[in-house]
Amino acid sequence: xxxxxxxxWILLLAAPVAALALQAAIDWGPxxxxxxxxxxxxxxxCAVLGVVTLASFSGVRFxxxxxxxxxxxxxxFAYCLLVFGIGRLPLSAILxxxxxxxxxxxxxxxxxxxxxxxxxxxxxxxxxxxxxxETRLARNLVCTRIEGGGPSGGYELHVHRKWPLxxxxxxxxxxxxxxxxxYGPRDCEALRGxxx
Numbered sequence: 666x667x668x669x670x671x672x673x674w675i676l677l678l679a680a681p682v683a684a685l686a687l688q689a690a691i692d693w694g695p696x697x698x699x700x701x702x703x704x705x706x707x708x709x710x711c712a713v714l715g716v717v718t719l720a721s722f723s724g725v726r727f728x729x730x731x732x733x734x735x736x737x738x739x740x741x742f743a744y745c746l747l748v749f750g751i752g753r754l755p756l757s758a759i760l761x762x763x764x765x766x767x768x769x770x771x772x773x774x775x776x777x778x779x780x781x782x783x784x785x786x787x788x789x790x791x792x793x794x795x796x797x798x799e800t801r802l803a804r805n806l807v808c809t810r811i812e813g814g815g816p817s818g819g820y821e822l823h824v825h826r827k828w829p830l831x832x833x834x835x836x837x838x839x840x841x842x843x844x845x846x847x848y849g850p851r852d853c854e855a856l857r858g859x860x861x
Contacts, residue, residue: 725837
């Protein structure tokens, strides 16, 4: 198992435990500490979760795979922290139990991926961790070919726009997935001159 896969696996399994431990420490501490810590902590968790979610949906990512994994791990920790803090909300017992039950489902799925689904994590993270050749299509536009590491094979061409003012970030412009060269462009060079 390579380093990025180990990191993804550790973050997936450790984030819920760390969030639960932090919630327990807050609960066992003095009431004064709980009153002063809970609100800023919840707002910070919402901010982290919101920023990472918005960045993901808009295609903005770190250039480094390790940095992306840490960002996803921070968002997952924030999510777990919010789910485990639902018990503090002034809700009826039925509504609170329903919210916790629904909120815990992604955490349970994360543990499933971290145990039985470890092979899937290895395929997904391993495909992005493999050395990739960048092809410059335009001044700030680069393309990388990512081989499908799973049993279905195939490949994807990822086109990113680089930002000179923020060299650690890039924005994904387009992803072209193909089963083999007959179903799509064979490499990044085939995209040169096309409208993206």
